[in-house]
Amino acid sequence: MRVLLVGAGGVGTAVTRIAARRDFLTHMVVADYDLSRAEAAVAALGEEQQARFSAFRLDASDQEAVRRALTEEHCDVLLNATDPRFVMPLFDAALAAGTHYLDMAMSLSAPHATAPYENCGVKLGDEQFAKAAEWEAAGRLALCGMGVEPGLSDVFARYAADELFDEIEEIGVRDGANLTVEGYDFAPSFSIWTTIEECLNPPVVYEKDRGWFTTAPFSEPEVFEFPEGIGPVECVNVEHEEVLLIPRWVDARRVTFKYGLGDDFIAKLKTLHELGLDSTTKVAVPGPDGRKVEVSPRDVVAACLPDPATLGDRMKGKTCAGTWVKGTKDGAAREVYLYHVVDNEWSMREYGSQAVVWQTAVNPVVALELIATGVWKSSGVLGPEALAPRPFLDLLTAYGSPWGLREER
Amino acid sequence: MRVLLVGAGGVGTAVTRIAARRDFLTHMVVADYDLSRAEAAVAALGEEQQARFSAFRLDASDQEAVRRALTEEHCDVLLNATDPRFVMPLFDAALAAGTHYLDMAMSLSAPHATAPYENCGVKLGDEQFAKAAEWEAAGRLALCGMGVEPGLSDVFARYAADELFDEIEEIGVRDGANLTVEGYDFAPSFSIWTTIEECLNPPVVYEKDRGWFTTAPFSEPEVFEFPEGIGPVECVNVEHEEVLLIPRWVDARRVTFKYGLGDDFIAKLKTLHELGLDSTTKVAVPGPDGRKVEVSPRDVVAACLPDPATLGDRMKGKTCAGTWVKGTKDGAAREVYLYHVVDNEWSMREYGSQAVVWQTAVNPVVALELIATGVWKSSGVLGPEALAPRPFLDLLTAYGSPWGLREER
Numbered sequence: 001m002r003v004l005l006v007g008a009g010g011v012g013t014a015v016t017r018i019a020a021r022r023d024f025l026t027h028m029v030v031a032d033y034d035l036s037r038a039e040a041a042v043a044a045l046g047e048e049q050q051a052r053f054s055a056f057r058l059d060a061s062d063q064e065a066v067r068r069a070l071t072e073e074h075c076d077v078l079l080n081a082t083d084p085r086f087v088m089p090l091f092d093a094a095l096a097a098g099t100h101y102l103d104m105a106m107s108l109s110a111p112h113a114t115a116p117y118e119n120c121g122v123k124l125g126d127e128q129f130a131k132a133a134e135w136e137a138a139g140r141l142a143l144c145g146m147g148v149e150p151g152l153s154d155v156f157a158r159y160a161a162d163e164l165f166d167e168i169e170e171i172g173v174r175d176g177a178n179l180t181v182e183g184y185d186f187a188p189s190f191s192i193w194t195t196i197e198e199c200l201n202p203p204v205v206y207e208k209d210r211g212w213f214t215t216a217p218f219s220e221p222e223v224f225e226f227p228e229g230i231g232p233v234e235c236v237n238v239e240h241e242e243v244l245l246i247p248r249w250v251d252a253r254r255v256t257f258k259y260g261l262g263d264d265f266i267a268k269l270k271t272l273h274e275l276g277l278d279s280t281t282k283v284a285v286p287g288p289d290g291r292k293v294e295v296s297p298r299d300v301v302a303a304c305l306p307d308p309a310t311l312g313d314r315m316k317g318k319t320c321a322g323t324w325v326k327g328t329k330d331g332a333a334r335e336v337y338l339y340h341v342v343d344n345e346w347s348m349r350e351y352g353s354q355a356v357v358w359q360t361a362v363n364p365v366v367a368l369e370l371i372a373t374g375v376w377k378s379s380g381v382l383g384p385e386a387l388a389p390r391p392f393l394d395l396l397t398a399y400g401s402p403w404g405l406r407e408e409r
Numbered sequence: 410m411r412v413l414l415v416g417a418g419g420v421g422t423a424v425t426r427i428a429a430r431r432d433f434l435t436h437m438v439v440a441d442y443d444l445s446r447a448e449a450a451v452a453a454l455g456e457e458q459q460a461r462f463s464a465f466r467l468d469a470s471d472q473e474a475v476r477r478a479l480t481e482e483h484c485d486v487l488l489n490a491t492d493p494r495f496v497m498p499l500f501d502a503a504l505a506a507g508t509h510y511l512d513m514a515m516s517l518s519a520p521h522a523t524a525p526y527e528n529c530g531v532k533l534g535d536e537q538f539a540k541a542a543e544w545e546a547a548g549r550l551a552l553c554g555m556g557v558e559p560g561l562s563d564v565f566a567r568y569a570a571d572e573l574f575d576e577i578e579e580i581g582v583r584d585g586a587n588l589t590v591e592g593y594d595f596a597p598s599f600s601i602w603t604t605i606e607e608c609l610n611p612p613v614v615y616e617k618d619r620g621w622f623t624t625a626p627f628s629e630p631e632v633f634e635f636p637e638g639i640g641p642v643e644c645v646n647v648e649h650e651e652v653l654l655i656p657r658w659v660d661a662r663r664v665t666f667k668y669g670l671g672d673d674f675i676a677k678l679k680t681l682h683e684l685g686l687d688s689t690t691k692v693a694v695p696g697p698d699g700r701k702v703e704v705s706p707r708d709v710v711a712a713c714l715p716d717p718a719t720l721g722d723r724m725k726g727k728t729c730a731g732t733w734v735k736g737t738k739d740g741a742a743r744e745v746y747l748y749h750v751v752d753n754e755w756s757m758r759e760y761g762s763q764a765v766v767w768q769t770a771v772n773p774v775v776a777l778e779l780i781a782t783g784v785w786k787s788s789g790v791l792g793p794e795a796l797a798p799r800p801f802l803d804l805l806t807a808y809g810s811p812w813g814l815r816e817e818r
Contacts, residue, residue, distance in 0.1 A: 268680050275677065284712060285704050285711075293697065293704065305685065
């Protein structure tokens with residue numbers, strides 16, 4: 001399998017390190033707008049991998065350039081490891097080139113014009129699902145939301161439906177961590193651009209009787225007990241792909257996503273919003289020669305914070321992604337939490353990648369291997385829960401990163 | 410008197426409106442980097458003032474251009490209404506041109522290298538006081554900190570020392586308001602650039618036995634009762650010029666400045682600091698054509714907020730500046746609060762300027778009139794408390810904006 005990886009940031013770099021250990025990969029073209037980032041990712045793999053990996057300069061927003069790269073490099077699949085702004089040009093380029101496509105976040109939402117905290121406007125992934133027929137007709141697979149959340153969390157939901165429950169009342173993806181970063185007052189462990197996007201957009205909830213609807217940001221706070229020593233973390237509703245994906249393939253009465261942000265982070269995000277600094281609408285400020293230049297406030301927030309991919313050495317703790325499911329099995333009530341924990345110390349030692357980034361990156365590599373070996377074989381625009389969960393979970397364990405199941409009652 | 414006013418922002422524009430009503434002014438050249446702002450300020454004065462006021466494009470950071478403008482326009486004095494970054498080029502240009510100089514904020518401080526929250530590094534105004542001998546030799550007056558705070562607050566301190574007290578134990582400038590801005594979650598009523606500068610720098614305190622020293626930001630919170638219906642507001646130590654100016658000319662055992670910021674504003678400023686968004690060190694972000702441009706995070710914060718000078722129509726409430734003095738008179742303990750309150754409704758109706766901006770602007774105009782009429786006559790680098798306070802306070806009252814005295818006990 002020949003892969004075009006677009007994006008050599010934290011997640012992209014971790015993808016190369018995980019993929020380098022697997023045989024299914026014939027070649028991976030590592031592309032980035034900043035060629036030096038792509039070159040650094042490839043160089044870090046060592047001498048013996050230089051034939052299998054190559055660096056490439058590519059503008060992810062230039063659909064035609066991406067299509068050309070896929071064709072000229074004879075790629076079978078495009079793996080998108082950029083931020084969600086570039087989903088559509090990359091998705092469309094893969095369709096045009098006739099390759100498969102994987103991403104870890106879906107096309108962006110837009111709030112409802114008049115009732116943003118009640119009704120959905122444009123939903124996450126709507127733009128991609130609108131082209132499902134074209135992908136089916138082309139016989140190619142666009143596997144969307146195939147990171148850890150969305151991604152592994154969706155696989156857990158399908159696994160629960162297939163093997164653990166007869167009927168499902170509620171599926172709640174719950175994400176929490178006890179990571180700290182030495183020497184920083186505040187240093188998010190994941191892309192702040194994406195974190196702002198998902199936390200400040202109106203959170204989406206699914207109910208079978210009502211369909212998808214939205215609430216005010218940070219709604220329905222609950223304290224969730226995370227496993228393996230992480231302990232209790234306050235979680236709130238956040239806009240996330242799982243809520244849009246799971247109900248399409250898994251029968252459940254309610255689906256939510258709650259993120260363990262903690263009070264302090266929530267307060268900071270609220271302040272950014274009140275000051276208008278979360279905005280991507282450009283503002284004019286004095287540039288280098290005194291003339292005004294237009295910049296996005298959210299880009300400036302990101303530029304002021306340390307790059308989360310570089311913080312691994314100063315981070316301590318574990319991150320947990322998982323899916324809590326409540327329903328009945330054989331006539332009895334059942335409640336489980338299916339989860340995946342990564343200890344930063346382990347991921348740094350084994351891969352030189354920090355825990356959150358590594359946990360995101362391992363899942364698309366597992367998925368690529370299932371596609372390469374023909375275990376996962378389908379076409380159209382699909383979520384991870386559209387495909388058989390068992391082979392995925394077994395292969396993830398074989399990658400040295402097992403998952404867990406906690407019976408809640 | 411011919412005046413070069415540099416800066417046609419909120420304060421500069423209010424200066425033109427106040428000065429237009431006074432006869433002492435022969436001509437005012439209204440200069441701004443953005444010529445359209447200067448033209449708008451002049452045009453707003455009406456037909457009959459077009460001969461006395463003219464608009465001029467000027468880069469306040471270009472000392473030689475400012476010197477040339479002063480000379481070619483035959484100005485007697487430069488009034489600096491820009492932000493504190495431009496103090497030194499304007500101050501030096503006036504010295505080179507042989508004119509008087511007034512500002513409303515002094516040259517910037519720099520924190521102590523190793524103990525920033527204990528010791529002063531470079532203090533506010535140090536760069537200006539270093540040139541005092543040159544101003545004296547030239548026979549020209551640099552009157553520094555001649556707005557409301559510093560400015561009127563310093564005049565109050567000198568007035569208290571001259572007329573109200575035999576011995577002064579403590580002088581505490583106290584600033585508070587009950588202003589609200591309709592339709593905004595958060596809209597500071599004064600330049601956020603300057604507010605960040607003064608609130609996040611280590612606050613400076615003066616004690617006769619110890620000299621000047623610094624504390625951690627937001628230290629020594631106290632609730633101060635403001636007059637004329639404003640009521641109690643939580644105040645904290647903030648770096649401000651009065652603490653550096655007053656002890657040079659007024660004998661007091663302790664001098665502080667406390668700003669009535671309120672909890673919410675303090676929390677927002679702390680968040681900006683934790684995220685690095687208060688910084689003026691430039692960061693690289695994507696510019697209009699995708700290439701990186703370097704911008705100052707603090708400029709971006711300012712650009713995201715509404716221009717405080719434009720909020721007058723939506724503002725409600727009063728702002729109070731004043732000086733609390735504690736000591737003895739005729740052997741008895743005495744404590745007074747000398748203050749000046751501006752009601753936004755009044756300043757908008759009378760001058761079309763919002764209260765905070767108008768209150769800052771009126772004081773340098775009063776000072777210019779005292780210099781023009783020869784009542785204030787001196788040379789060197791001086792603070793407002795170096796000059797006779799009574800004529801200033803009487804003329805301020807004659808401008809229609811009286812001050813008050815509250816006996817505390």
